[in-house]
Amino acid sequence: MAVSSSTEKTLPFPIIADHNRALSIELGMLDPDERDSDGLPLTARCVFVIGPDKKMKLSILYPATTGRNFDELLRAIDSLQLTAQKKVATPVDWKLGDKAMVIPSLSDAEAAALFPNGVTTKEVPSGKNYLRYTQP
Structure with missing residues (x-):
């Protein structure tokens, strides 16, 4: 498990690489129905939103065959921020x-x-x- 290299553009949030799938297994992020050419389960497209209080506020799991809907992710984050304040x-x-x-x-x-x-x-x-x- 590694955080993105410093030669890449710096992002205001962590991006984690999981080459040996240890974190994916621990967090239950493997898609049991989709497998790679070696027969290993593909990682699902997971999104976790963690609040300033270090608690998970949102978890969305997309199967490996389905792309994320970024409009929905942004809508959900807008909602989380609004409902936390009002x-x-x-x-x-x-x-x-x-x-x-x-x-x-x-x-x-x-x-x-x-x-x-x-x-x-x-x-x-x-x-x-x-x-x-x-x-x-």
Whole structure:
């Protein structure tokens, strides 16, 4: 296992080479269905996002035959950063700049104080007012 050489462009995050697959085996990153010409399992395309608190915030595992979706990775990182700072959650297909959902544990008064741009509530058949949206 080695970190990229200093002759390459310096990146603000670590890139790890795993020539003997020791780390891939330890982290469960081998694709059991796809094998190389020697019959060895191919490494899957794994993405781990570790937060400043050194805890894993996101783990995505793509099979060896499927490329990563960088738009989705960036969208997920934008969501992680926003939800770590604000008391919101991001709905399906959310993108940076879209409205986010106010977390249900916030009272209406707390939400009004935290979100000066206002909070809108989506009506649902149950009549409960738990789907609240804001522009964070």
